[in-house]
Amino acid sequence: MRRVTFDGHWLPYxxxxxxxxILVWFFFWPAGxxxxxxxxxxxPFGGYAEWVGFENFVxxxxxxxxxxxxxxxxxxxxxxxxxxxxLGLLFALFADRVLRATDFYRTLLIWPYAVAPAIAxxxxxxxxxxHSGVVAFALKQLFNWGWNPELSSFDAMVLVVFAAAWxxxxxxxVFFLAGxxxxxxxxxxxxxxxxxxxxxxxxxxxxxxxxxxxFFLVVxxxxxxxxxxxGIIHVTTGGGPGDATTILVYKVFQDGFIGLDLSASAxxxxxxxxxxxxxxxxxxxxxxxxxxYAD
Amino acid sequence: MxxxxxxxxxxxxxxxxxxxxxxxxFEPGEFVVIVGPSGCGKSTLLRxxxxxxxxxxxxxxxxxxxxxxxxxxxxxxxxxxxxxALYPHMTVFDNMAYSxxxxxxxxxxxxxxxxxxxxxxxxxxxxxxRPSQLSGGQRQRVAMGRAIVREPKVFLFDEPLSNLDATLxxxxxxxxxxxxxxxxxxxxxxxxxxxxxxxxxxxLVVMNGGLVEQVGxxxxxxxxxxxxxxxxxxxxxxxNFLHGTLSEHGDSHAVILKDGTVINTGPLEGxxxxxxxxxxxxxxxxxxxxxxGAHLAGSIVLIEELGASRLVxxxxxxxxxxxxxxxxxxxxxxxxxxxxxxxxxxxxHLFDRVSGFRLDRPEVQETATEESIAAA
Numbered sequence: 001m002r003r004v005t006f007d008g009h010w011l012p013y014x015x016x017x018x019x020x021x022i023l024v025w026f027f028f029w030p031a032g033x034x035x036x037x038x039x040x041x042x043x044p045f046g047g048y049a050e051w052v053g054f055e056n057f058v059x060x061x062x063x064x065x066x067x068x069x070x071x072x073x074x075x076x077x078x079x080x081x082x083x084x085x086x087l088g089l090l091f092a093l094f095a096d097r098v099l100r101a102t103d104f105y106r107t108l109l110i111w112p113y114a115v116a117p118a119i120a121x122x123x124x125x126x127x128x129x130x131h132s133g134v135v136a137f138a139l140k141q142l143f144n145w146g147w148n149p150e151l152s153s154f155d156a157m158v159l160v161v162f163a164a165a166w167x168x169x170x171x172x173x174v175f176f177l178a179g180x181x182x183x184x185x186x187x188x189x190x191x192x193x194x195x196x197x198x199x200x201x202x203x204x205x206x207x208x209x210x211x212x213x214x215f216f217l218v219v220x221x222x223x224x225x226x227x228x229x230x231g232i233i234h235v236t237t238g239g240g241p242g243d244a245t246t247i248l249v250y251k252v253f254q255d256g257f258i259g260l261d262l263s264a265s266a267x268x269x270x271x272x273x274x275x276x277x278x279x280x281x282x283x284x285x286x287x288x289x290x291x292x293y294a295d
Numbered sequence: 296m297x298x299x300x301x302x303x304x305x306x307x308x309x310x311x312x313x314x315x316x317x318x319x320x321f322e323p324g325e326f327v328v329i330v331g332p333s334g335c336g337k338s339t340l341l342r343x344x345x346x347x348x349x350x351x352x353x354x355x356x357x358x359x360x361x362x363x364x365x366x367x368x369x370x371x372x373x374x375x376x377x378x379x380a381l382y383p384h385m386t387v388f389d390n391m392a393y394s395x396x397x398x399x400x401x402x403x404x405x406x407x408x409x410x411x412x413x414x415x416x417x418x419x420x421x422x423x424x425r426p427s428q429l430s431g432g433q434r435q436r437v438a439m440g441r442a443i444v445r446e447p448k449v450f451l452f453d454e455p456l457s458n459l460d461a462t463l464x465x466x467x468x469x470x471x472x473x474x475x476x477x478x479x480x481x482x483x484x485x486x487x488x489x490x491x492x493x494x495x496x497x498x499l500v501v502m503n504g505g506l507v508e509q510v511g512x513x514x515x516x517x518x519x520x521x522x523x524x525x526x527x528x529x530x531x532x533x534x535n536f537l538h539g540t541l542s543e544h545g546d547s548h549a550v551i552l553k554d555g556t557v558i559n560t561g562p563l564e565g566x567x568x569x570x571x572x573x574x575x576x577x578x579x580x581x582x583x584x585x586x587x588g589a590h591l592a593g594s595i596v597l598i599e600e601l602g603a604s605r606l607v608x609x610x611x612x613x614x615x616x617x618x619x620x621x622x623x624x625x626x627x628x629x630x631x632x633x634x635x636x637x638x639x640x641x642x643x644h645l646f647d648r649v650s651g652f653r654l655d656r657p658e659v660q661e662t663a664t665e666e667s668i669a670a671a
Contacts, residue, residue: 189374189380190374190381191393192346192367192368193347193368193374194368194393194394194397194441195394195397195398196397208384
């Protein structure tokens, strides 16, 4: 292939400038600030900072509240990933069997992805509201279950998991459906001829052949649950009751902007940055060495 | 060993009907080849027998059981697909063992059966490999092994050789035929390749446009094509067709071509005087003769060299003709040379121009009857 080269140096830099400006202004500068603050102790109102080394980190890891937040994050992200992947796969398997109006169903199923997290949170707050929500009423009537996410930690966790997973189902559905449609029809028919019923075919043929897609989505969904669910939690439970739904990202916000402990908040941000970098490297590595089934 | 019976089998997709009321009966142990151009419904028919397509109307009966409502796995049939359809994530062994595992056979028996099948097909060395590590021919063997290992009542083949190169295709053709002789299970083989069809079939089913045009032994289909379509589809190079009008000469008949040439056809059954007909002449039956005494004459426009014979293309007053001339009969011809051709009456094929049906000779039918008596 012919490579396009530039005579001087000013044009490529000029073309890169807007992108670099955004990166530096909105990413590197705040990240640098966070790094600086993580190693200093500053007053809530600014103007004063003292170098404290790793003291903020030591405080953080010895705090029981931080351990709790880690546990909540693990439960929340695993539950959200499992639910959204499971439903996405289920819908994709159904949609794959539909012969007519596939595009119509696909479009319908993609819509939730276009909904902003805060709106999704509000929607689920209304639906699952203990006083006026449909679900609370139905649970009370049918099972005599006093559903109340404002008081019960478990109910609150269920609420945020549902709201977070609902938004992601659409995304997973699209990838799973594309994955399913790339499996040659004859391979599945061949399994049917060999004597495998529909469920057996899913287990023995479809799931193994979908594993590259699944792996990719697991990483993506964990990243989503870790970092992109702030809006949902903020609108629905606000991290409560107590700190039952305070995930790491939410704790960063609470400690920094509610508690005004900017240094502790910055130290937590650094940890999250390392986590996201780790996940990204993991994902890139995986994508390069992606399992490839040539036919 | 099982019979397969199709009774008024129909298939439609919405408004479009692709298979129109088919009737056929395949005998136990027979190797049946369904041949036809693409889109004639042959693959759909095969997939209906397999259970991969629903049956819109009529009945399919395998070994005395109507299978219309049965899932593929309940029919005890195995299928070899065009693009092999191997399980890419399983080894060759697992590919072949999958159906046996599903049938819950004990492990040692699975191992033995897969081992035996692999040996028949020369796959023993490859049992631990994945399909992606195999060549096209080897993959095709694994696909066959997967079918054989089950010992099914019926084998179905959906154009299994069309992805292979020419040499391999001829080789696999022979192997499949030999395997069939050893295993003896009823087999239905779908192809669009008429050479494959002729060479492999015990019985040939020629389909066109969702209808069966003719069922018969390959040699009968070749010698007495039932319709103009069958005549044009079976035989290579394809049959020449000329328009003409029938005339009666006492007991016998003849065709008068456009330019007045008269070709003797011998007596025909149910032929009407002055009926508009199509005269079919196979290239291999057109012999070169001196111009005086020739039935047809024309100038050479093209010669194709085949080694053992030559395809001579002629422009005649009645249209383009192709003759397949053995090398020893061929003269030292140049482009533009005029040559004459002769045809024996028994080698003429006549078809009604409107219906496309064959006008048959009585004596040919007698021979056929004698043959079938001898066969019985």
